[in-house]
Amino acid sequence: MLKSARKNEEKDPEGRMPLVEHLRELRNRLAKSLLAVVVTTIVSLMFYKDIIQFFTNPILQAVGCDLSFEELQETGTSTCARIVQNGLLSPFSLALTVSLTSGVVLATPVWLYQLWGFIAPGLHKHEKKYSLAIVGTGFPLFLLGAYFAYWSLPKMAEVMLQFSIIGSDNQLPLDELIQLIQRMIIVFGLAFQLPLLLVMLNFGGVVSGSKMLGWWRGMVMGITLFAAIATPSTDPISMLALAVPISLLYFVATGIALLNDRRRARRDAEGPADDEASELDLTPEDIGEIESVSATRALSAQPDSDRRRDPDRVNGYDDVT
Template sequence: MLKSARKKEKNPEGRMPLVEHLRELRNRLAKAVVAILVFTVVAAFFYKDIVEFITNPVLTAVGCESSFTELAEREDGTCARIVLNGLITPFTLALKVSLMAGVVASSPVWLYQLWAFVAPGLHNSEKKYTLTFVAAGVPLFTGGGFFAYLTLPTMATVLLQFSPAGLDNQLPLDELLDQITRMVLVFGASFTLPLFLVMLNFTGMITGKRMLGWWRGMVLGISIFSAFVTPGVEPLSMLALAVPIWLLYFGATLISLLNDRRRAMIAAAGPADDEASELDLTPSDIGEAESVGAGPTVPPQSEAGRQQRINGYDDIT
């Protein structure tokens, strides 16, 4: 009964005192933290499987079939072996990998808690746009991360080609995982750039025509960015990242142009039947005002005029 009464007391517009906001934030954070901890504990039981899933494609690309113990050298000697340095490194690395997997696996839960905290303060149109952008941003970020995962074997092959013949490459596992995580985040964020531009267009901050005018600088900037984040010295790896972002950018420009055209058509059609038209409050010259009254106008200098104008008015009222 008490819980249902609290729900009924909530303002339909999402307004509440500061203490209630803080209590709501505390509850949302607690639910998100519990979800992360639960998934982290579950991921700890599959710690080695997660590590091998991340590192095996890299090792297979350079000719090593085992992740931890054995060393299968290629004919040219360019084989890498994953190693752990330090006594407590395996334990801290297990915590790090489990926590990372727990955060990723519980992302639907804590993203929903974040949305549930922010949504009551948004209008219906803002909620609609926010849900649309989130629904489009998740697959774009995931696609960019998966694309980075696919390019990691090529990256490892190119980098290990710089090793002198006959030398053994030992890769610290913590450094390798940091490199993989960094690549996934950078690729995922770069794939969401066009979505950010579309969001700015829908809010009226930039136009599609302006975005189209930026195409030369954007193509150059995306190319330079792709050359820096991809380790390969050949242009194929750079183009493999740049071309999808180019296509996404021009797709975002097309969507923005269509949205600008839709806005122009709505503005030209005028207000709808249930909407009030805009008022023109611009002042205009109405000419010289004429006095209105019964009988001839009496000059204010005369006695009769002074008697008619008492305290600045034409009569005593």
């Protein structure tokens, strides 16, 4: 009975609810997100070897010791690398780490949707539209950055192994290699969020599109410097593979910001939307002028007979009454 009555209750159209209801909704959404992460982690645990091979095979194909001498000469390296695992518990801990990381990534649509469902009722109509577009754009941009990291890792490994002693085999601990791959993916993925961050600041009124356009020289230089640091190899191709896409995305973000500035100017000229409160006029006014205007209106509304009988009384009342 209580459940049916609770379902029949009308919800606030603006999404307002008591604090206890907010906490209950937060608990439910966190539980759903955690359940999705647990399920995807279990699935990833069944295929964790395939996941590890997916990330390490490109590196082994570039610098692996299973290559022949001719193949090593073709790659331009005189040394090779072998992947090793140290310790009895290392394979098990590595399997858990890879599975949990993969589970969080695979469950991203679920916990992003739950996060959106929790904050959306408190947003205006246009804020819901923009925030949904930002969330829907941020994840593909992160995947694009992860792809560029995955593409540049073999080339980085080739350059790094050139510093090894000639004729020696370089042993790569698998756990350290996986951590390096994860750091590269996170760094590249977050770097591709820079244009999205600038768009968010523009939509929030912090940065204008004209300022972003004026920063383009410094931003291109900073992006190039960041690409040179984030890609340890001296290969210019790897550096340009990171710098060029981010620079292009920066100019795309600048164009979006300029269009948003024009749209905001037209909206300010038209006035606030239906679900927004208009700005209050906080300009101070002279109290004496307000009282004189009120008295004039009251005298004009007073009957002529009352004004002729007692001119000091307004609407039948004097200063005392």
